[in-house]
Amino acid sequence: ITIPDKVDFGTLTPPETDTDSFKDVPYEVTAVNIEGLSENQYVLVRIKDKDATEEDGKFYLTQKTSPNTKFIYDVYNVSPIEDYHSPFAVVPMTEPNGYFFVAFYKVGAKTTGTLRFNQKQLYGKDISEIAGDYSGTMIFTSSILTV
Numbered sequence: 001i002t003i004p005d006k007v008d009f010g011t012l013t014p015p016e017t018d019t020d021s022f023k024d025v026p027y028e029v030t031a032v033n034i035e036g037l038s039e040n041q042y043v044l045v046r047i048k049d050k051d052a053t054e055e056d057g058k059f060y061l062t063q064k065t066s067p068n069t070k071f072i073y074d075v076y077n078v079s080p081i082e083d084y085h086s087p088f089a090v091v092p093m094t095e096p097n098g099y100f101f102v103a104f105y106k107v108g109a110k111t112t113g114t115l116r117f118n119q120k121q122l123y124g125k126d127i128s129e130i131a132g133d134y135s136g137t138m139i140f141t142s143s144i145l146t147v
Helices: none
Strands: 022-030 041-049 059-063 070-076 099-104 110-118 138-146
Touching: 099 110
Parallel strands: none
Antiparallel strands: 022 110, 041 099, 041 138, 059 070, 070 110
């Protein structure tokens, strides 16, 4: 399974009003090598934030020089996002390995997801206090699923 080395939101900008202002970035997960599966087996891929717990299944960007400065971003297993799609973290994370992302059954299959940052989180903040280099780490876990 290949996952992205890096997904970059680029430069974020506070909106002029206290309204949603989404910045969406697609990412792709691909099944590059699947061998030895029977016809009732799949490669299951799950995803979570590296610090996620079942109580807090959210995804965070943390400022590298000030770890208490954090912002939430949403993760979807679709791209583009339509109004009826929900981010993973709106439901409890019931598995320690994270949220269900995709189940692959053949080589070459791929799924494009979306990371979404709501720049509304920046509205009304002093940019000089929150500017900096932010990062977050997503953990992808794969396993064999027999149905």
